[in-house]
Structure formats: structure tokens, C-alpha cells
Amino acid sequence: MPAGSQPAFSMRRSLFRKNLVTALLLAPAALWLVVFLVLPFVAIAIFSVGERAPEGGYQAALTLAQYANLPARATAFWNTIVLAPAGALACLLVAYPVAYYLALRAPQRWRLILLALIVIPFWTSLLMRTYAWMYILGGRGIPALLAYVGIEDLRLINTPGAVLLGIVYGYLPLMILPIYVSLERLDRRLLEASADLGATPLATFLGVTLRLSLPGVMTGFSLVMILLLGEYLIPTLLGGGKVFFIGNALVDLFLQSRNWPFGSAIAITLVLVSVVVLIVANRISTRLSGARRVDLI
């Protein structure tokens, strides 16, 4: 027996063991994804080429009729495509100054506490927090207070403004945190260099700070926007069921008209739209961060 075969064999064995360990460690996640993502997706894809049974539900068929019927929900798609970026933009406008203050202005010892204050509301479910807004904006909340100072019959709840408020409130931390992270890593010497070279504070902000935090902005923006593409809860509770997102159309198709095939076709389309949004956001973000690699040392 050649002398070298023993270590080689044991090396192979240790490699095999390593692979086995890796496979075992990945197995739960892989199983989870297959059972709760891949299989349901396949089921939905199969439903989407079927027909609605006479009493509702699904009946086997092979047709693209459901996809041909997509224009019947054009308004819902349109509302979503307009309101999701608008909601994300509103979130961004509120979140950026907060993240900027936290990362660059707040005293070091306060920073952790302030960050915690932003994250803590996340410990309560979105449903609860949105319900709370129903009472704050409802007739016995702010309007009742305003009635004391003579402003009567003001209606805040079930308005587009209430929906926007709910969206900004609900998703703000998801926007603040990535921007905070990208601003926190900002090399302050770049700001000094910019000032030394004669840039005004505004020019420094636009040319250096904002530009270098764009990857964080893009992450936050796409995160919030993807969630808004499937939004259902906030328009129902704060919009009085009058603002109809594609998420609301989906819920109705499954829970009211019980048209599973059409609902499935819309779900597949929504997933595709979300993927496209992610790819575009990713492209923009890589292109922007391509110009970011600036090393001073």
C-alpha cells in the first residue's frame, strides 16, 4: 500500500465530512424554502392556468384566459404602481433627515438610545399600530380636540392623507436603518476635503454626502416599495377600503369572489413586477456605488 494514500483518504474523508456538515446546515433553510416558497409558487402557477369552479375555487383546465383578463384589474395595478413609489418617496423624505441626524449630528452616547427608539415600535405588530391610528384620526381623536378650538366636522380618517401617513409611519424604520448605515460609514475627511476645495455646504451635501449614501437610499427605497407593492392592511384600515391596491384585489379574489385562478394569475404577475423592480433598483444601486470606491490611503 503506498504510504501517501492514507492521508489522502483521510483528507477526502474530512472534505466529505465538511460537505456533509455544510449540507446539513443548509438543509433546514433549503427545506423551508422548498416547502413554503417553491411548492406554493408551483401550486399558484398551476391554479393560474385553471378555471373558477361554478361555486368558486379552482377547477382544472389549461387556459391563458386568466392572464387575458388581467386588464379587469388595471385600476388596482395602476394604483399600486403609482402609490408604491409615491409612498416610498414620502418615506424617504421623512427618513433621510432623521438618518442624517443620527449618523452625523447626534451625540455618540445618545445614538444607541435614539436608534432603539426607532426600532422599538417594530416590536408591536403593524396591525396594532395601524389600529391605533384609526382611533387617533377617527372622530373621537384629533377631530374631537380640534372641535374644542372651533374647527367642526373635520374628517381625517379614510382619506388619501391618512393612508399616506399610515404608510410613512409603518415603514419609516425600514428606510431609516439602511440610510443610517451608509451615512455612518461616511469618511468625514471627504467632507473636510470638499470644504477645503471651496465647495459650499450644499454642494458638499449633494456631491459627497448624498451621493455616498445613495446605496443605502436605494436599499431602503426598494425595501419599502416591494412591501408597498403587496400592501393591503393600511389602505383597508385607514383608507376605508376605498383606496384599492393590487393586494386588496388579491384578498377579494380569494376571500370574496373565490376566483382562485384569476387571483393566482394576478399573484404571479405581481411577483414578476416585484422582481423587475428589484432588478432595476439593484442596477441603479450598483451603477451608483461603482463611483463610490474612493480610498484616501
Add this chain to the structure above:
Amino acid sequence: MPKSYRDGLPITPDKFVDQLMRLKRGSISRRDFLGLTGLGVATAVMARELGIMPTPAYAAENLGDRMSIATWPNYHDPQTFENFKAETGVAVEVNVFGSNEEMLAKLQAGGSGWSLFVPTNYTISTYKKLGIIEPLDMAKLANFDGKSEDARFTAEGTIDGTIYAVPKNWGTTGFAVNTKKLAKPMSSWKEFWDTAMAEADGRTMVHDYQLTTIGNALKYYGYSFNSLKQDELAKAEELLLKVKPHLFAVSSDYQPGMRAGDAWMTMCWTNDGAQLHRDIPEITYVLGKEGGEIWTDFYAIPKDAPNKPAGYALLNYLMNPRVAVKEHLANGAPCTDARVNALLPKEVLDNPILYPAADLLKPLEFGAAATLTDPGRAELMARFKSA
């Protein structure tokens, strides 16, 4: 609200480890350990399930400790379920729905987890056809007395001589008006819709429910509440789309909005109308003189009910006239059971919200089964909501 998974455990994980360590140290016996940790009971249950030990004949005793019911908003006296729990040890989880469609959808998908639910008259034939509900075992419902029920309201619970559902109460669908905000007297659906676009702009609610919202829009033109005719539905859609921008909300949970004063007028079921008027006298209940809906809500048990013994036990409990009378005082809808009516105070029986005049009742229609599954009405509702 679902409770924590820990509620059903006989012992907390910490205490369990505590006892386990004591057992290892030998400071308690194995028998005590099994008793303290609940493992003894678990073993006994397992043994019975596996047929090792005989099942006790008194199955009624084995009700478990929880069950789930699907019903409507503001529909029960919460005390009823507390009392039931005190008597039987079974905690009742209450799921609230806004439409029969939604209940049907959950049951069709399977695994709803309900052991009792409250479908409306016109849906029962569909449930039976789909094989979702079970014929009721009347031997387990000793408190139900078919002879004391008003047959006008109970017919749809019985199909081909088999009882699939027993009635809870009946009622009508009209609209509630806050007369402090809208002083002009109203008596018709035409006035309801016209006012929604004028004085009650931004203050009117309609149900998130195709049957009543489309049905009452059909009544604007005097068509049947249950119409499936293309041209009539097209007219109803035209009206609904015109009204949509003026609405406060499309929702079947309208009491919070009416009570807070955000909404001044809403489509409304008898029981909600009675509750609102009882608490806020300026809110009145109006039946459209063109007609509209009359309904009966029933109790039924899903075939896949996870806890049928408890479902039957609660149903039997609710059929006890002494329990039912409290339910009716809280809920406000008129009862189908003469035994309960005999126990109700006179002012309830004289309440015109509950018992409208005969000429107002006459044009009302029971919902038709076909509207539940008609794709045309479902799509119309979707177009209205997304507009």
C-alpha cells in the same frame, strides 16, 4: 385573538425542567413526576387515542379546552362565552367576518378551524351542495325545539328533510342615519343614495358585501334585490361608480365610524341598528320602502370541525332559551324562537327597529343562493371597489 401556544400546556418549560431535575435527584417519585408535569395525562390520552384504553361512554364530557366560532361583528353577548367557559372549561375563540363570501372562502379552502359558524339563510344550500357542512345530530341538541320556531324564517336550514342548520335570529337590511347631522327624514333607498352624493358627502358607508351593496343599488331603480340580469346590474354599477367618490368607507364594520361621528349614514343590519339607537338615540334605523333584504342567520357545524363535541355543546347551550334571551338583548335582532320571545321584555317586542310594520316587511326579499356564487356580481363589486 389566538392565544399563546403555552395556554394549553399543563406546565411551563421552566417548571418542567425544574421537576425533571428533582426527579433526577430522586427528590420526587416517578408517579409524582408524571402527575406534576402532565405527562401522565398525556400518556393516558395517547393510550385512549391509540385504543389501548377504552373511550369513556360519556363523550359529552370530553369537550377539550378550546373551540373556535365564526360569526358577525357585534353579534354576541361576550358574557355568553365566558359563562360557557365557566360551565364547560371550553374557551371560545371568536372570529368576526364581513360577508358570507368570506366565510365560504375560508371553509372551501379547508382547515378553517371553526367548530361552529353563523351562515345566512341563502348560503346553506351551497354549503350542503359542496359537502362543507354536516347534517346536525339533533340528539345532541336537546335544547332546540323545532315546534317553537317561526317557519317563515327557518325553512332554509332544512334540505330534503334533513336539518343542516338551526336559526339564531332574523332581521332586515336597512340604513342607519345620524339625525343630528342629517335632519331631513328619509324613507327610501333612492333617498339614501341621493343623500350620499349630497348632504352626506364623505360621510356615508356601504357594506363590503356584494349582496347588500349591489342589492340596495338595484332597489334605487326598483329592480329585484337579487337581480342577475345584465342590464339591471349595469344600471346598479353606474350608480355605485357615481357614488363611490362621495363615500366615507366601504366596510361591513360600520359601528365604530357611526359611534365616533365620522360617518353619518350607513347601510345597516337590524341588530346594529338596534344597538346604535339604544346607545345613541339620535341614530335611527330606516327600511327602504322599495324593499331590500330580510334574512335569517343560522348556526351550522362544518364537516371538518376540529372540535365537534364542543361545537355541539355550545350550540345546545345557545339554544337554551334562558341563554338565548341574553344574547338577543345584547345583539338586538329579533328571535325566531317563541320560547325566547316569551321571555323578552315588552319594550323589545314593541321596538319598531326589530319588528317593522307589515307594509315595510312585505316588499323585502330573502337573498337568493345564486347571488353567492354568481361571478358577474363578484366582478361588479370588484370594479366598484377599485374605481
